[in-house]
Amino acid sequence: MENPDSVGAPNDPGPLSVGLNAVIVAVTEERPRILTVAGGGEDGDPDRRSDRGGEFPSGGAALDTLPFGPLDPAGDRTLELTLRGWVRERTGFDLGYVEQLYTFGDRDRGLQQGDPSRRTLSIAYLALMRETEAESSGAAAWRDVYGYLPWEDWRRGRPAVIPDLIAPHLEDWIQTAPDSRSREERRLRAAIAFGLESADWDGDRVLDRYELLYSVGLVEEAFLDRGLPRPDSSTLTLGRPMALDHRRMLATALGRIRGKTRYRPVVFELMPARFTLLQLQRVVEALAGVQTHKQNFRRLVERGGLVEGTGAVDSQTGGRPAELFRFRKEVLRERRAPGVGLPGT
Amino acid sequence: MENPDSVGAPNDPGPLSVGLNAVIVAVTEERPRILTVAGGGEDGDPDRRSDRGGEFPSGGAALDTLPFGPLDPAGDRTLELTLRGWVRERTGFDLGYVEQLYTFGDRDRGLQQGDPSRRTLSIAYLALMRETEAESSGAAAWRDVYGYLPWEDWRRGRPAVIPDLIAPHLEDWIQTAPDSRSREERRLRAAIAFGLESADWDGDRVLDRYELLYSVGLVEEAFLDRGLPRPDSSTLTLGRPMALDHRRMLATALGRIRGKTRYRPVVFELMPARFTLLQLQRVVEALAGVQTHKQNFRRLVERGGLVEGTGAVDSQTGGRPAELFRFRKEVLRERRAPGVGLPGT
DNA sequence: CCCCATATACTCACATTGAGTATAAGTGAG
DNA sequence: CTCACTTATACTCAATGTGAGTATATGGGG
Structure with a gap:
């Protein structure tokens, strides 16, 4: 990888970068966990990562990020091999099961990075690891998935945040719809996503729920993406935030795992x-x-x-x-x- | 879209291009159909499409291609909006249901285009249209999906090509495995994909089957991708070929539709x-x-x-x-x- | 009015599923 | 060494869902 900046010459990375993100999942002690690295953005240059925390609007502690690697156009034959390569390089893990999840390319997903003129595409992958192989290493840390998505864990019953916090906020959001037609749309969407109003809880709709909470402003990223400071404790937000749209990637991954478990022996x-x-x-x-x-x-x-x-x-x-x-x-x-x-x- | 070449300045497109492909599906007269355009590659410049047929190794008739549009980094807010935009622009269709399918980025998927040093990423989308809205227009044509994937249509019983052609070729491929371990792997893979040896036919495994046929050399693209001429009638190949890896995209789309039908009212x-x-x-x-x-x-x-x-x-x-x-x-x-x-x- | 074609209703055996009860086989306290 | 406790494993039963039929309804055309 002689040209770690994804596209173009080193001095002119061009308006478009492409990289790969990995949601690496293992289950230890009855908790699903993902591998995270502290701080850092997605500028395609892993070596500059450590001193970039200051670019986050918060100015505070760097946010958890998913492992990221640039795509070298002249590199490995397939995207998956590229992913396996840099994961091995940086964490020592040889990934087993890997599948492509989704490509994230919204124009404004780079806002947190301070350069709105540049578009960063990220191809997210899901990887699964056996718990025995999942030893922590270096700057990487295994973190409980439900720390980021606490409303998703119903093993000890319906999480209290749903009736106490989420439902009321959703109700406000429904009521502030511009017209009665869109009010009904919002009501239906909220009911389906969170199993309200006699609807059943559908474990697979993880992404729907995250996106709804984002719309409603109940997750910190909704503030960060608008350039607002990280809300203090007087503003209620749910779950641990992540950098950029990484929590959206995590939600996509969890939804995929849940769905796939049902029909493939993953x-x-x-x-x-x-x-x-x-x-x-x-x-x-x-x-x-x-x-x-x-x-x-x-x-x-x-x-x-x-x-x-x-x-x-x-x-x-x-x-x-x-x-x-x-x-x-x-x-x-x-x-x-x-x-x-x-x-x- | 002032900069139709995906990345970098017009004179230096850089080593990496990114574009979007659409698999637009409708069902008319009991046949699933997709919208195709004749000939053309994926160089990010739609206007040059018409005179590029000569770049295909065959030198013969241009292959069917899926609609393609470049990604303008500074363009629409989301990738999906970009897709909807150029589909409307070029076909007049306002897409309804759209979902992202998969991002194709193998290094050698550009080989057919004559420039191996350049990598073209393509983000494929699935779109569904009502038959009443699906009027043909201009250079675009609606084509029967099973013309490309004839082994997938079991409505009138098991297609004869499976026992007559596919199974024997797969058997050869199994026998020529380097060792007995990989022979067993191949046997299992073939059996699962095509429902051989007492395995059930699984309609969802469309992509597995296409990729297997590609490995075995039963689809024309396997020749084209190696720079070989299009095989003549003495070499048996199955289904109508498509440009680049578009048939792989189609297989991905059909598999997705089949799977999703089961749990979402698509x-x-x-x-x-x-x-x-x-x-x-x-x-x-x-x-x-x-x-x-x-x-x-x-x-x-x-x-x-x-x-x-x-x-x-x-x-x-x-x-x-x-x-x-x-x-x-x-x-x-x-x-x-x-x-x-x-x-x- | 009869025949033909498709629509719609109903039946029945069988598999699958949710929710229990019952029994087996270890450990450690007394 | 026996009892209390814990987890594993076997079995039962009602309710529901599924595959595959048979039966009946209702139009059109000779």
Whole structure:
């Protein structure tokens, strides 16, 4: 990578930069986590990252960011290889499962970077890692996904912020619609996204919810993107903010994982080679953000042919020892859409 | 758009271009169709398109291409708006439903364009249009999707090309694997993709199948991309080829539609405001590429709350008149994942 | 008025799913 | 060494959904 600035000659990067972001997910201790690096923007030059915190409007602590790497036009054959390359280079991780998520290219997504004339495209990827491989390293930190998206974790019931904070703010937003037609649109959108007014909670609509909260001004990024200072504690915002639109990327990633879990055996990318059914269940629940009936979960994965017993047992359970299972990859041949369904599928 | 070349000054487009492609889908006469334009590459300058046919290695007739538009870094606020803009400009269509599909950025996807040193990124979008709005216009043509992907249409049973041509070629490819381990991998991949060896056909795996056929050399693009001449009739290839990797984009789009139909009411984007249940069924079948049980389909959409009767009837059925239905958007509030399931869900 | 075609209603066996109850097999306290 | 406790695993049952039919309704055209 001799030309780390994405496009054009070093002295004239041109109006358009392209880079790659990675949402690297692992589940440890029943929490879904992502790999973040502190501070830094997306100027395509990782080495200048450390001294750029001052460019954030806040002037305060740098925000968490997702790992970012520039795209070298003459570099690797595929975008995915580029991603794997710089992740290995900077974190030492060899990514396993990787899939492209979405390309973010709004004109004003660069506003936080102080140069509105330049457009930065970012191709976001989702990567899944096994918890055993997920050792923290250097400046990178594993952070709880639900620290950024606290309203998404329903494992211990409906989060209190929804009725206490989100619903009232949404109601205000609905009432301030210009006309009654758009008021009804807003009401429907809010109800579907957050499961209000007799609608069911749909775990997959993570991005809808984040974008709604952004519209309503309940996430800090809504202030930052307008060049306003970071709100102090008198202004209520939800979840830990991230740099640029990285939290939107995270929301996209979580929604994708939740959806895909249902029809492709992606959870196993997050599991060690052998695991108990409870461990598997906890990982699925951590991602889905809901609890499931234990006996039915067992029936689902065992009779569904997703796993097979190994004969070995794990005695560290605190009760009766549990058999260790492994993923049965033959299931891919047997079933059209093998996944781990959850309540309400 | 004063700077149609995507990146850098007009005289120095730089090593990286970014553009948008649209897979615009409509269903007419029980066939899914896409909007194509004849010939042309992706150099970011639409005006030069007409005289570029000679750059294709074939030297023959220009290949069908998907509509393409350059990204103006200083242009519209979002990528989607850019797409809507140039589609309106050039075809007169106001797109309704639009979603981002995938970003294609392999280094060698530009080989067909004659300049391997330049990398062209393309962000592909899926757009759905109602058949009534889908009037052909100018140089654009609506083409049957299954003309490009003939193995995907199972409505009249399993396509003969699968046992006659594809399976034997795949078997050769399996046998020529370097070692027995990769032989087994190939066998599994082929079986899953094409439903061989007791595996079920999975309609959603459209992209897997296209990529497999590409690997095996059964689609013309596999020759074109290596700079070889277009194979003559003595070499068997399947389906109508497209320029660059546009057929891969089409495969991505079809897979996405098929998957999404199952859990989001996207089909209605392709239907007129009022329709009979048989019309709806035909559209769903056209996209899914399979037939369904009529009575069960009715039960599914009617009892599932997806549609509601209007009282009006259509007497052009040839038998008993059919009631006209409309989409019931309230279903979005009532059900978490309202879609049109098909056999094997 | 009868035939034909399509629409629509209803039935039935079977699989899937949500929610329990019951039993098994470890650990550690006394 | 037995009991209380914990987790694992097996089994039951009602409700719902699904695949595949049969039966009936209602138009048009000879």
